[in-house]
Amino acid sequence: MSVPDYTFDDDPGASVQFDRLCELCTKLFDSEAAGGTHLSHASSEDPLYRSHHDIRALEKSADAGCHLCSLIFGQIDLSDLEQMRKDLDEAFVPSHRQIGILIGFNGDSCSLQVDGYMSSQSSDLRDPDQTSSTDQQSWSKIAELDINPEEQDSSNKERSASYSNCSGTTLMQIAQWMKECLTSHTKCFEIQTVAATRDILPLRLLDLAPALLPDTIRLESTESLPFHTVYVTLSHCWGGVCKTTLTTSSLAIFQSGVHLSILPKTFQDAVLLTRNLGIRYLWIDALCIIQDSNEEWSHEASLMGDIYANSSLTLSATNSPDSEGGLYHSRSPLSVWPCRITAKSDYFPVDKLVVNIPRLVKEKAMEPLSTRGWAFQEWLLSKRTIHFSRDQVRWECHCLAASQVHPRGLEDHDVDFYGLPTKNIIKLLRDEDATPSRLWMRIREEYSQMHLTVATDKLPAFSGIARMVHKVLNSPKEDYIAGLWKPELLTELLWEKYSDENTRAINSTHSSQYIAPSWSWASIDGPFWVPFDRDYYKLDRLGVYAEIVNAKSFPTNDGFGAVHGGFLRIRGLLCDVELVSSPSTSSDPSGPDWRASFSKGLALTHKWSDASLDNILYTRSSLSAKNSFCFLPMFSSSTGPKRFDGKLIGLLLENAAGGVRQYRRSGVLELHGVDKEALLSHSSGLVPLDSGHGENADTSNLSIIEIV
Structure with missing residues (x-):
């Protein structure tokens, strides 16, 4: 076996003609009348600047050497079109489908927007007696290109005709x-x-x-x-x-x-x-x-x-998807380098234009x-x-x-x-104005969307980042416990698993292998997010109802890496709650609302509840499910000036097998439309533990529990 010869010589490959346009793309820049309506002013009845009626026709035009079609096709993620197809197929049986591309100018002609549409002659799945078919359509922006006057363009003027990056x-x-x-x-x-x-x-x-x-x-x-x-x-x-x-x-x-x-x-x-x-x-x-x-x-x-x-x-x-993929890849130079166009339309203040792929690189996500x-x-x-x-x-x-x-x-x-x-x-x-706590949350949220071949690598693959943050913030090493920081622990515990906003199906569950304690975001397989942070609770805060007594994790061999155990001891009020899922009373068909019913320990009226459950998959087929938990209130806040603008949030827990008053985290519960006067008067049974509140209140109903 021989080694490839990497001399990095430029290979122009086949003849490449930059700036050549097909007939349809030429019309885009010829005149307003020839093209159609500006996208920013368009309605569903208006003709848009129209390009190829079929995605394959666009690809064929790109292969034939149209520079603009090549740029457009290179920016399209075909998975976007596939999602459009799935959206239609959920409710309709397709008998004929057409995938098309509409192209028009967006904003002040500073970008070229590409909309994908899918037309499907279909029968309604929800009406089995229906015999006639209807036309259904799905629309989505699938690409966008920058348009700049030539004198303002900062792209490389020396365009390479090479079909490879190995040059x-x-x-x-x-x-x-x-x-x-x-x-x-x-x-x-x-x-x-x-x-x-x-x-x-x-x-x-x-x-x-x-x-x-x-x-x-x-x-x-x-x-x-x-x-x-x-x-x-x-x-x-x-x-x-x-x-x-x-x-x-x-x-x-x-x-x-x-x-x-x-x-x-x-x-x-x-x-x-x-x-x-x-x-x-x-x-x-x-x-x-x-x-x-x-x-x-x-x-x-x-x-x-x-x-x-x-x-x-x-x-x-x-x-490269694997170790054989290599660093270098072949691609058409027309799909990369800017297209220089002479416009003949009153849309543009100048004649000489440059169409380019966006400067803000988003492709890496694909x-x-x-x-x-x-x-x-x-x-x-x-x-x-x-x-x-x-x-x-x-x-x-x-x-x-x-x-x-x-x-x-x-x-x-x-x-x-x-x-x-x-x-x-x-x-x-290092910048106080940058709110390090929010930035830290963003880093963890983004990391949780990544994939690992070995599930138990979750904390080890994050340990270098944690160690760097520890150094920058000059925090004690022992403050880092299983992916969280002790100074922010009360609010960091209120992470929520990420749910699909269309079906509300939960994409995250606790891992089948032990990775971290149940209270750590690292314990679930899949993405999570933190919808609030420390700064949120500085605004109109009514009360803090729990305090950390002790928190510890047991590292395997590195204080910032894998752990084999851990616990939290929290002082607060624990009360029984039953969650009942019911159809949403709003027009939102995405899933159920949760009704929280307290049998004892918490005398509180609220208008509606929002539960984020770590391990339960709930869809339209499980609307009558009942789930019993323990609720540990942690924070209350005011969301508005009215009496029932209060909000209470805390952890949902379930009994652990380890012993008395030992629990595992099951999720987060938010109560909305809470009576703020009841919170402030403590008639709800809640006693604020933060300084300045409730010094003379009865705290006999509080206890210390352990979460593992």
Whole structure:
């Protein structure tokens, strides 16, 4: 087996003609009368600027060389159209379906909006006696392109006709970004030492020294290397079984040197690019950690955040589903580079226009690596990252987010691929105005949407982020317990699992394997969110009805990683509650409302309840379900000036098998339309525990319970 020849020569491939338009796209810019109605003024009866009636026709036009159709087709996520089909099929049996594309100008002609529509001649599933068919339609915006006057366009004027990112131009651009960051980005220099909580090297590195045979690499222990050795890291999807990994039996072979040809494609690409950048050492988890040693893996996993934070550069195989996918991908240059158009329409103040893919990069959400839990931490903690995306190569550091199309930088750098503040996150954590508690919640919420091959990796794959936050906020190490921070514990306990807003089906359940105590967000498989935070309760707060007596988790071997147990002891009022689900009285068909009935311990009138249950799946077919829990009130607040504008929120608990007054978390319950006077007078049975309230009140009904 031979190694691919990576000389990074530009390959123009087939002849590419930029700026050529098909007949339909030409009409978009010819005149208002020829095209139709401006999208911002359009009604359902108005003709829009119309393009291809079928998605395949759009693809065919792109393949034929229409530059604009290529840009549009490259931005469309076909899963959006599939969701439209599912929406129609839920209620209708399709007998004929048409998927179409409508294109029009949005706003002040600053963007080209692409709407997908699906027309289906269908029979109504809800009326089996119906014999006639009806036309049903579903609409959705599926893509948007930027339009700018030519003189305001900041995209790269030198458009490459190469069909691959593996080109000399690519290498020169990466080297230029790297040089600029190392020599000019003072903020990067100031911040880069913060993410790394320990000045350490990985246990081993791959030595790519040119003194070796050109197609050979060697695994080297870092014991004899200086602490500031420059190395590159690779972030990648394993995608199941990786064909070549480091094991106990292969350690000696790798230490003596192996040929590149035995490595998966992604690893080969990373080795050759690192060499071309003039860097000698490379770290790849599969080749630098002994994979059949649980002890070594556990130790190195606890250092993973520092390994990426101390790396000089991270190569992110963003669009590769496995280790054979490679860094580089073929794509039409017409789907990437801007289209320059001469307009003949009064819509535009100038004739010379540039149509471009959006500067604010959203595509990463559609790429394989962006869904992986370990990769989330690797991205967040790396000083510099090169993303090898499906269409182009992108750069990201603390000071610059750029791409091949926009090499001088993208706008809106404060929002990035994951919807989070980018590398400036460290600065924001230090900034009081940035409300670190909210930012921390955002990080955890985003991480909870990631996938892990091994469920028990949930806290280890997040440990580097937790360690970095601990360092930035200068908090005691013991304040971190199973994914939460003690100073914010009362409000952090009120996380809710994420529910699908259409069916209200719960996408998160407690894991079948032990990962964390039930009160930790890490205990559930799936996403969660925190609908309120500490700052919320500073406004119109009526009472705090619970206090933490003791909180502890039992780490396996790393205070920020896996745990094998934990408990909370909370002082408060515990009362029995029965939740009954019933059809919504509103026009919202999404699911039931919950009615909370208290048998004892809480004398409180409320108008309606909102329950978030960790483990129960409720749909339209289970509207009569009754569920008995214990309710631990925690906070009350005022949502308005009227008497019944009160709100009470707390934890739903169920008995645990461990002993008397020991419980597990089952969810969160919110009571709305509560009598505020009853809360303030304590006639409800609730006694505020926060200072300044209820000093002379009877607290005999309070007790200490344990949640595990």
